[in-house]
Amino acid sequence: MDLSIVIPLFNEDESLPELAAWIERVVQENNYSYEIIMVDDGSTDDSWKVIEGLRAVNPNIKGIKFQRNYGKSAALNEGFKAAQGDVIITMDADMQDSPDEIPGLRKMIVEDGFDMVSGWKKKRYDNTLTKNIPSKFFNAAARKSSGIKLHDFNCGLKAYRKKVVKSIEVYGEMHRYIPILAKWAGFRKIGEKVVEHRPRKFGVTKFGWERFVNGFLDLFSIMFVGKFGKRPMHFFGLWGSVVFFTGFVIWAYLFIAKFAFQKYNMTDRPLFYIGVISLVIGVQMFLAGFLGELIARNSSERNTYLIEEKTGL
Secondary structure, eight states, X not given: OOEEEEEEESSOTTTHHHHHHHHHHHHHHTTOOEEEEEEEOSOSSXXXXXXXXXXXXXXXXXEEEOSSOOOHHHHHHHHHHHOOSSEEEEOOSSSOBOGGGHHHHHHHHHXXXXXXXXXXXXXXXXXXXXIIHHHHHHHHHHHHHHOOOOSOTTOSOEEEEHHHHTTOOOOTTGGGGHHHHHHHTTOOOEEEEEOOBOOOOSSOOOOOTHHHHHHHHHHHHHHHHHHHTTOTHHHHHHXXXXXXXXXXXXXXXXXXXXXXXXXXXXXXXXXXXXXXXHHHHHHHHHHHHHHHHHHHHTSTTTTOOOOOOOOOO
């Protein structure tokens, strides 16, 4: 199969028929074998009924339905599991992503050799104050911390080699950081394509201001897990030792000063309590590192590595 098109959606019953017809026209013009996987993330409108109706007309359309709203990451993860195409393309269901971009994205994967291509909505129709400006700060932070030179990490229009989506797990709100997840999985050839951003035609946005706060928290989380997930002692042990040593030096100083000068009680000085807290925190961080190592080394995935498929000798 040439293409799997994964569409996560929540309350998008108005846009689905037009979107499905547009995708069908594009793939037929290019003679692609394809499937459209619509993942209903617990919609409360008639989205699932619309999917069932589209499926009855076009057997290439498949549906996955959640009992409640789990979020875009969970929807993408299930779509990735079900995808069978050599190239997987994701897009939003609100008609702001253009299916006309599909051939260009697929070409960059199949002919240009990219593992993943992320869309860049260079010209946007969103509210500048509430979306564009915060998005620029978010993308700048993601570029700086990950080293991946993308302008729009959160663009829903992306293309992947099949091996990429089968090698990563998208959870929480990590859909914003799929390029980083792909990089940590060993896929280094990540490209970017300027894509059309269309004005919203149906419905309203499903994301509020809190997505920016959660976005930065998730960025810190994924960078930490990516770097220290397999060796937590390298982080907790190092900083635990530093903090413990600081507390030990403080206590040693107070102990020597007590017997050398005998002018005060150790517990009368604020420095005493700083030393106590440093010792306790240092021990706790060291124990956290040990526990993390036990969990990591007993994980069923501790020795799972991505192996490049090769034929011949």
